[in-house]
Amino acid sequence: MNDDPRGRSRRGGRPASRSGDRARQRNPRSEPADPARRAAFDLLRAVADRDAYANLVLPGLLRERGLTGRDAAFATELGYGTLRAQGTYDAILAACVDRPLEKLDPGVVEVLRLGAHQLLGLRTPPHAAVSATVALCRAAVGPGPAGLVNAVLRKVSAHDLDAWAAELGPARDADPAGHLALRHAHPRWVVSAVADALGAGGRADWDEVEAALAANNAPPRVTLVARPGRAAVDDLVAAGAQAAPYSRVGAILPGGDPGGLSLVRSGAAGVQDEGSQLVTLALADAPLDGPDARWLDMCAGPGGKAALLAGLAGERGAWLVAAEVAPHRARLVAAALGSERAAAPVVADGRAPAWPADTFDRVLVDAPCTGLGALRRRPESRWRREPGDVGRLFDLQRELLLSAIGSARPGGLVAYVTCSPHPGETRGVVAAATADSARSGRPVEPVDARSLFPRVPDLGDGPHVQLWPHRHGTDAMFLALLRRS
Numbered sequence: 211m212n213d214d215p216r217g218r219s220r221r222g223g224r225p226a227s228r229s230g231d232r233a234r235q236r237n238p239r240s241e242p243a244d245p246a247r248r249a250a251f252d253l254l255r256a257v258a259d260r261d262a263y264a265n266l267v268l269p270g271l272l273r274e275r276g277l278t279g280r281d282a283a284f285a286t287e288l289g290y291g292t293l294r295a296q297g298t299y300d301a302i303l304a305a306c307v308d309r310p311l312e313k314l315d316p317g318v319v320e321v322l323r324l325g326a327h328q329l330l331g332l333r334t335p336p337h338a339a340v341s342a343t344v345a346l347c348r349a350a351v352g353p354g355p356a357g358l359v360n361a362v363l364r365k366v367s368a369h370d371l372d373a374w375a376a377e378l379g380p381a382r383d384a385d386p387a388g389h390l391a392l393r394h395a396h397p398r399w400v401v402s403a404v405a406d407a408l409g410a411g412g413r414a415d416w417d418e419v420e421a422a423l424a425a426n427n428a429p430p431r432v433t434l435v436a437r438p439g440r441a442a443v444d445d446l447v448a449a450g451a452q453a454a455p456y457s458r459v460g461a462i463l464p465g466g467d468p469g470g471l472s473l474v475r476s477g478a479a480g481v482q483d484e485g486s487q488l489v490t491l492a493l494a495d496a497p498l499d500g501p502d503a504r505w506l507d508m509c510a511g512p513g514g515k516a517a518l519l520a521g522l523a524g525e526r527g528a529w530l531v532a533a534e535v536a537p538h539r540a541r542l543v544a545a546a547l548g549s550e551r552a553a554a555p556v557v558a559d560g561r562a563p564a565w566p567a568d569t570f571d572r573v574l575v576d577a578p579c580t581g582l583g584a585l586r587r588r589p590e591s592r593w594r595r596e597p598g599d600v601g602r603l604f605d606l607q608r609e610l611l612l613s614a615i616g617s618a619r620p621g622g623l624v625a626y627v628t629c630s631p632h633p634g635e636t637r638g639v640v641a642a643a644t645a646d647s648a649r650s651g652r653p654v655e656p657v658d659a660r661s662l663f664p665r666v667p668d669l670g671d672g673p674h675v676q677l678w679p680h681r682h683g684t685d686a687m688f689l690a691l692l693r694r695s
């Protein structure tokens with residue numbers, strides 16, 4: 211059994227024996243399928259067959275198979291890494307198979323993808339990756355295709371990822387987007403969107419685009435939020451976390467299961483990306499003339515930002531109304547809020563407000579979006595999303611922002627947030643809704659949000675803020691802060 215990416219035996223962590231390796235090279239049948247690889251295979255099948263979300267399926271799979279510690283970590287890295295790089299691995303496998311991949315049994319394709327990730331992503335020694343993947347094929351699909359899997363993976367192992375990208379993709383100088391799409395496993399339209407967002411209308415710095423794409427392929431660190439009035443960062447530090455670099459309510463958990471912390475189990479703290487914390491803090495911290503008592507979170511489900519906002523509101527005697535259109539997500543908001551200083555969540559379509567116009571002092575609209583800013587967390591999503599999704603979401607986002615502006619009182623603040631850097635759902639939506647609101651007699655002016663991100667570097671030219679995994683270690687959250695004139 212050899213499931214360490216470095217090719218060491220898990221039992222006792224000693225290097226695998228050379229004679230064992232030689233025996234397995236001669237006869238791949240001698241390697242039994244191991245439970246971590248089998249769990250990764252079943253994860254891929256669930257994602258493909260049931261359109262499941264990997265991050266929702268995996269915890270149950272690990273629990274059901276009794277995988278913990280290094281086995282769980284290996285299954286996670288193998289499954290998530292394979293899903294992230296699927297488009298690139300398919301291009302490489304297609305070059306190594308003498309028929310279209312669609313003609314193969316889907317289970318065989320998943321086995322081959324897992325083998326490709328061990329060879330090209332994890333750099334597992336070829337003999338170990340091939341023999342263990344052939345064993346997985348026998349166990350999960352059957353003995354018939356084992357010879358094909360063996361032969362194809364030997365061809366894959368002939369090059370590393372850079373060499374495959376050079377062989378199969380366009381040259382970087384001639385077509386940087388096409389080259390980086392293959393090398394860093396993103397659909398080309400996503401690479402173009404990242405380049406547009408980083409270039410902000412000018413010429414893209416392709417080295418930075420490459421860094422942004424590479425960051426999407428690295429697992430995110432676990433970030434906790436200490437909900438004001440219920441916990442403090444010091445409490446999280448005492449429980450083994452480290453204070454987050456930027457968020458005054460954030461802490462980084464260096465390892466272990468956050469669900470094991472009593473502060474998290476009680477809801478006093480939660481798991482929340484630091485970027486989500488920062489955009490929420492920015493809305494709460496922005497200077498405001500006049501009353502500051504009524505806050506609205508218009509798209510609150512599942513409630514991460516609402517729980518933080520409610521705590522911040524409570525610190526200054528304000529109240530939060532949390533609205534959410536989907537009843538099951540509104541229940542999650544209720545659970546996240548606990549006994550916070552917030553009314554019970556309202557099940558409402560933000561475009562047809564269940565509250566009077568011109569009411570709220572601070573409004574958050576954390577709009578439904580493509581989620582292209584959270585690709586680190588949702589390994590399969592880049593291959594499921596389509597360019598048309600951006601256009602399909604545009605009207606909803608624009609209408610929600612317009613309604614949020616109408617819900618704020620004159621002089622009040624509106625924060626438009628997406629977990630996406632795609633200009634079509636960030637500054638494009640803000641420009642359209644701003645023009646609409648001026649036409650409807652509720653003009654807004656942009657607030658330069660950068661000063662509300664103390665200590666955070668590289669925030670660009672403003673007035674809006676775009677965070678990035680490669681610059682800030684956060685999800686790629688976007689914030690436009692607007693003030694009703």
Ligand SMILES: C[S@@+](CC[C@H](N)C(=O)[O-])C[C@H]1O[C@@H](n2cnc3c(N)ncnc32)[C@H](O)[C@@H]1O
Pocket residue numbers: 486508509510511512513514515516533534535536539558559560561576577578579610
């Ligand atoms: C990006 S999520 C919000 C995440 C949330 N703010 C948090 O931090 O946990 C967007 C939410 O908007 C909700 N939504 C979609 N359309 C809506 C509408 N017309 N009115 C209100 N909420 C809507 C979705 O159901 C989803 O829960």
